[in-house]
Amino acid sequence: MAKPQSHREAPRKVVVVGGGTAGWMAAASLVKFLGRLVEVEVVESEAIGIVGVGEATIPQIRNLNRALEIDEADFVAGTNGSFKLGIEFINWRRLDHSYLHNFGSIGLSVNQIHFHHHVFRAQAEGYGGDLWDYCVNTQAARAGRFAPMERLGSSPLGGVAYAYHFDAALYGQYLRRYAESRGARRTEGRIVEVIQDPESGDVERVRLEDGREVAGEIFVDCSGFRALLIEGALKTGYEDWSRWLKCDSALAVPSRNTRPPRPFTQAIAREAGWQWRIPLQHRTGNGHVFSSGYVDVDTARETLLANLEGEALAEPRLIRFTTGRRRKFWNRNVLALGLASGFLEPLESTSIHLVQSGISRFIQMFPTRPIADAERDEYNRQVTLEFERIRDFLILHYHLNERTDSPFWIDVREMDVPETLTSKIALFKASGRIYRDAQDLFTEASWLQVMHGQGLTPQAWHPMADKLSEAELRDMLANIRQIVTGAAAKLPSHADHIARCCAAPQAA
Ligand code: FAD
Structure with a gap:
């Protein structure tokens, strides 16, 4: 040998x-x-x-920072950063509709099944409220609050999951x-x-x-x-x-802050694409991602500039991509x-x-x-799967829409999507079930929020959700709602948290 x-x-x-x-x-x-x-x-x-x-990032970046032994306060101050609880999707399902895709979980698994099965059962029986009533990130985001919180009090509910803008x-x-x-x-x-x-x-x-x-x-x-x-x-x-993800251009421009930074990113659907707003301590990052087959650059630029919250700090910069x-x-x-x-x-x-x-x-x-070839092959196999699952997740946002106001939204709804996505949607529709592949970056909670946020409600729930009596279910849901609301109310405002822990010298 x-x-x-x-x-x-x-x-x-x-x-x-x-x-x-x-x-x-x-x-x-x-x-x-x-x-x-x-x-x-x-x-x-x-x-x-x-x-x-x-x-804008996702919570996994905190693992990298931890592994690199980077101190959070130093990092946020040094990058003029802010905290991110999720992404608000505005006008994606239909005009004047919005939902938040939050990091972290919703409720907790009960009787070994995901929490949403219980909520969907309760909704069908006429109580239970909204899915996001059980998510501390949503409650904090809607109130503009943020602070790290590992657990919700003494409950088994997971705490505030977050990432950064920088x-x-x-x-x-x-x-x-x-x-x-x-x-x-x-x-x-x-x-x-x-x-x-x-x-x-x-x-x-x-x-x-x-x-x-x-x-x-x-x-x-x-x-x-x-x-x-x-x-x-x-x-x-x-x-x-690009046959599935039809956007091929972006215009990016910074703008002056006009309000305290939101603890989340905004993604606002436009006529043939969408606009991002990323709040930082010293400015807001904005961009319009669009499909040049459906809207020309001048119109895309006008749309972006007309929808800034504060004055533009530069000329919009065009970036093309495939x-x-x-x-x-x-x-x-x-x-x-x-x-x-x-x-x-x-x-x-x-x-x-x-x-x-x-x-x-x-x-x-x-x-x-x-x-060795085998080393390269294994790396390529894993990364390919990770890219493909993210691709499917992005297509999902476009494909499940109810908009009739522009050819772009009609086309992306009517297009064929990869079989891997078709079967995921079908399974959720039939039974509320979501399965996650090994290389899938996004959790069941993420798939759930976007599928439901885009208007998909399952026709049935897991039979095990019927194990609880109505009284037990009502009790459990009310209890969790109370813990979530109480925990969110205890958090400071996002701006106060930044000022206290990690204000950048130049942003003050
Ligand atoms: P670059 O930043 O382009 O760096 C390339 C480097 O190569 C530069 O240093 C350049 O000088 C060097 N270089 C190139 N040619 C030569 C040469 N001939 N000789 C020497 N040096 C050379 N990602 C997110 O996670 N979140 C987001 O919110 C997000 N928003 C995005 C919005 C848009 C519109 C786009 C286009 C991308 C976005 N991304 C986002 C992706 C993110 O910006 C990139 O993944 C990240 O910045 C990494 O870029 P890069 O380092 O690969 O490339």
């Missing part, structure tokens, strides 16, 4: 191409988790700059300081050529405009939509999903992360998470020398 090669002698040289959110998340994680096993060099070009729009440029700088202080090296310059080994086809080195070269054993392509290595050099190919994914996320000795790996519109703030999960899977599977 061949002797396994030791990694103790020579650290693996990892070159991260790109210094946007993806590049610095990768560099920070590599130096922290692999330590002396790697030597990390980030190559970036200030002249090219970063896309600079990813500003300034994308400040987030990159924050992680850059982190990574550089732990040994990552940064090289400034524009890459003009990617040089491959003529025999293996692996990337060997990149050449900069001024002639300098940076060589490495593993390359992490974080070059954004340019995808310099994974596509430019390796021609990996792209699977286009929704889909790279055919392989890890090809030869190149791992693609961030926009270089694919694009899913920011409806559920999943892109930064995909960077996090990509890098964490890669560290779990940090390759042998030489890299």
